Amino acid sequence: MRLLTHNMLSSNIKGVANGFPLKIEVVKVVEKEVDFNIDFLKNMFHKVEWKALAEASRTVGYAELPENVDAAMLDSDDFLHKFHHALLELHLEEGALVCPETGRKFPVSKGIPNMLLHEDEV
Amino acid sequence: MWYLCVFYHRLLDYRKPEVESLADLFSKGLTDLQCNGSLEWKLPKHHHPDSPFHFVNLPSEEIARSVANRSILVKGIFELWGEGSNFEELEESIKSYPDEKQLPYLTSDSTFKITVETFGKVISFEEQTERIRSLSYIPFKGRVNLKNPYHTFWLIETDDYDSNNGLPPIAGKRIFFGREIGTADRKLLPTYQLKSRTYLGPTAMDAEMAFLMANQAQAKSGKLVYDPFVGTGSILVAAAHYGAVTMGADIDIRVVRDGRGPDCNVWSNFKQYGLPMPIGLLRADNNLPPWRSGLKEKLVNCLLTVYNVFRVDGLEFKSSFNFIRVICPDIAVLFMEISQIHRSLQITRAAKEVLYSESAKVFDAIICDPPYGVRAGGRKSGGRKLLKGVIGPYTVPDDKRTGHIPSTAPYSLVECVHDLLDLAAKMLVMGGRLVYFYPVLREDESIDTTFPEHPCFKLVAISEQLLSYRYSRVLLTMVKIGPYTEEIALASKIKHLEFKENHLKWLEEGNLHSAVFSPADNHLNGSGDTKITKDSKARYRGKYV
Numbered sequence: 001m002r003l004l005t006h007n008m009l010s011s012n013i014k015g016v017a018n019g020f021p022l023k024i025e026v027v028k029v030v031e032k033e034v035d036f037n038i039d040f041l042k043n044m045f046h047k048v049e050w051k052a053l054a055e056a057s058r059t060v061g062y063a064e065l066p067e068n069v070d071a072a073m074l075d076s077d078d079f080l081h082k083f084h085h086a087l088l089e090l091h092l093e094e095g096a097l098v099c100p101e102t103g104r105k106f107p108v109s110k111g112i113p114n115m116l117l118h119e120d121e122v
Numbered sequence: 123m124w125y126l127c128v129f130y131h132r133l134l135d136y137r138k139p140e141v142e143s144l145a146d147l148f149s150k151g152l153t154d155l156q157c158n159g160s161l162e163w164k165l166p167k168h169h170h171p172d173s174p175f176h177f178v179n180l181p182s183e184e185i186a187r188s189v190a191n192r193s194i195l196v197k198g199i200f201e202l203w204g205e206g207s208n209f210e211e212l213e214e215s216i217k218s219y220p221d222e223k224q225l226p227y228l229t230s231d232s233t234f235k236i237t238v239e240t241f242g243k244v245i246s247f248e249e250q251t252e253r254i255r256s257l258s259y260i261p262f263k264g265r266v267n268l269k270n271p272y273h274t275f276w277l278i279e280t281d282d283y284d285s286n287n288g289l290p291p292i293a294g295k296r297i298f299f300g301r302e303i304g305t306a307d308r309k310l311l312p313t314y315q316l317k318s319r320t321y322l323g324p325t326a327m328d329a330e331m332a333f334l335m336a337n338q339a340q341a342k343s344g345k346l347v348y349d350p351f352v353g354t355g356s357i358l359v360a361a362a363h364y365g366a367v368t369m370g371a372d373i374d375i376r377v378v379r380d381g382r383g384p385d386c387n388v389w390s391n392f393k394q395y396g397l398p399m400p401i402g403l404l405r406a407d408n409n410l411p412p413w414r415s416g417l418k419e420k421l422v423n424c425l426l427t428v429y430n431v432f433r434v435d436g437l438e439f440k441s442s443f444n445f446i447r448v449i450c451p452d453i454a455v456l457f458m459e460i461s462q463i464h465r466s467l468q469i470t471r472a473a474k475e476v477l478y479s480e481s482a483k484v485f486d487a488i489i490c491d492p493p494y495g496v497r498a499g500g501r502k503s504g505g506r507k508l509l510k511g512v513i514g515p516y517t518v519p520d521d522k523r524t525g526h527i528p529s530t531a532p533y534s535l536v537e538c539v540h541d542l543l544d545l546a547a548k549m550l551v552m553g554g555r556l557v558y559f560y561p562v563l564r565e566d567e568s569i570d571t572t573f574p575e576h577p578c579f580k581l582v583a584i585s586e587q588l589l590s591y592r593y594s595r596v597l598l599t600m601v602k603i604g605p606y607t608e609e610i611a612l613a614s615k616i617k618h619l620e621f622k623e624n625h626l627k628w629l630e631e632g633n634l635h636s637a638v639f640s641p642a643d644n645h646l647n648g649s650g651d652t653k654i655t656k657d658s659k660a661r662y663r664g665k666y667v
Contacts, residue, residue: 001402001404002401002402004401004402005369005401005402005404008413008414008484009404009412009413009414010412010413010414011412012410012411012412019414020414021414034398034401035398037343037344037367039343039344040343040344040345040346040367042344043344043345043346043486044346044484047483047484049414088401105524109379110379110380111403112375112378112379112403112404112405113404113405114375114404114405115404115405115406115407115412116373116375116405116406116407116503116528117407117410117503117528118503118518118523118526118528119503119504119516119517119518119528119529120516120517120518122410122503122504
């Protein structure tokens with residue numbers, strides 16, 4: 001699971017008011033190279049929750065992202081490459097996503113998060 | 123400018139919408155050109171609407187070329203130099219075509235080629251050569267080059283006899299001569315055909331159809347495309363071919379995670395064609411999608427409040443909003459605090475709408491083939507027992523929570539479509555496209571023209587594909603035109619309930635399946651008269667091709 005996916009997911013258990021961002025429990029993180037696509041990065045820049053992305057990338061062991069950003073930084077190659085790496089190249093291969101409110105764990109195995117709810121959570 | 127557009131004679135309902143959607147895609151960025159997404163069409167004399175020959179008005183030759191090259195069903199788009207019902211008329215027509223439009227393509231330093239094409243008949247090689255020679259009145263100065271010419275000209279003729287060409291009779295024969303602007307690249311179909319695919323499911327989408335869907339969704343580089351019923355990824359493969367970044371979800375974890383082994387899964391389907399892999403695959407339920415709600419809606423509400431505090435007189439709303447964004451980079455936290463203090467402030471409606479469109483929606487397109495219970499049934503979370511209301515919800519004991527496999531409940535089509543529209547309204551960018559298949563029973567020969575509606579969407583294309591005598595599926599293309607708000611979510615729910623009531627008889631679980639598969643005898647009982655009306659209809663292959 002890429003951090004882009006993590007940035008879009010939240011816990012949707014019944015009764016949970018604020019299920020975002022999910023905490024990440026790391027068992028195994030792998031890096032996979034992805035083609036650099038500047039249009040896509042610019043498209044996504046305004047859509048990600050930056051705080052959650054910076055936090056998540058630190059959790060998986062990449063601390064290069066700045067705390068605060070603004071659109072002017074999109075002109076910097078260095079920044080774009082860091083953003084690209086954090087957003088698309090870091091994979092949580094094994095681990096879990098933890099609901100910030102209830103502590104319910106959504107397992108991530110073989111890179112696929114399992115967001116399905118149990119019968120009594122619907 | 124008007125062009126002759128010649129289609130492949132197949133999937134008739136899909137041809138014009140494809141050209142319209144691509145023309146819209148390539149005209150974007152141009153000002154005041156074809157902004158409404160619909161094009162002007164005309165038919166040649168005496169031609170039936172199902173004819174492969176159409177005239178279309180496109181903004182420029184460049185756009186016409188882009189449209190033709192990317193399309194699947196366009197045999198060619200041509201600049202028409204002349205037409206007629208016999209060769210004398212054709213000659214006259216070509217001779218009256220202005221010289222300044224002909225001569226630049228006939229110069230001595232260029233090379234050319236003439237292709238002879240027929241529709242509804244076959245002519246021998248000698249006849250073809252003879253026809254090319256008869257064009258000697260055109261002042262070709264360049265040399266012939268059959269392999270790689272600068273300019274290709276087409277002589278296309280359709281015959282007047284009324285049978286075997288798959289169309290209702292055409293009154294007179296028609297000959298067209300034109301300069302080729304662009305042709306479709308159908309070579310990609312054998313490359314991507316399903317039988318070459320390593321990992322297949324029972325409902326994998328046919329490659330040609332998947333490409334048509336990707337074209338309807340205007341997939342291209344830099345865009346994010348999502349399929350909530352991804353299965354083996356057959357639809358996303360087409361979107362990825364056009365450069366889109368893809369993402370998919372499925373309720374069945376076996377398809378998305380395991381496939382049939384290390385080299386036979388969704389990932390390997392992309393690797394096989396050298397395409398970039400989906401950016402994310404997950405197991406999720408379309409009934410309870412795990413996406414953070416409305417993405418940034420909370421932030422938007424805070425912003426609105428702050429905007430009211432900081433409102434600068436005389437400034438347009440948008441610019442003062444940008445002003446706030448620039449001066450406070452870490453808006454989220456700061457605005458949260460301020461909004462706590464100024465909770466009581468009122469927000470104008472216009473301001474709210476600007477902010478909602480400003481608030482980031484993620485997906486540029488959603489393309490899918492929902493499970494409608496004919497070949498594959500949908501499932502949702504919730505559990506069987508709970509759904510039937512016999513026993514209360516099953517509570518998972520605490521010691522068994524890890525590794526618990528939840529049971530799922532059947533997911534009716536009507537619910538599924540509602541969830542899909544709601545998700546699309548919430549997650550698509552403004553102008554984003556929702557492209558999906560919807561089943562239709564063909565009980566009364568004419569297809570039922572009521573399709574699901576949503577206040578956020580405009581339905582721009584309806585293309586039917588006949589699947590059997592009894593039912594067909596319709597590809598619906600919807601464009602997001604309005605922002606998603608809570609009021610709209612409610613209104614659409616009410617609309618949906620009305621829709622459900624009117625269509626309940628076959629949208630309910632299992633009904634569609636039995637309508638499609640029940641023994642023929644039941645179906646025909648007492649319907650002798652309908653049979654007569656069917657027979658009395660003009661018979662031609664039409665949509666069956």
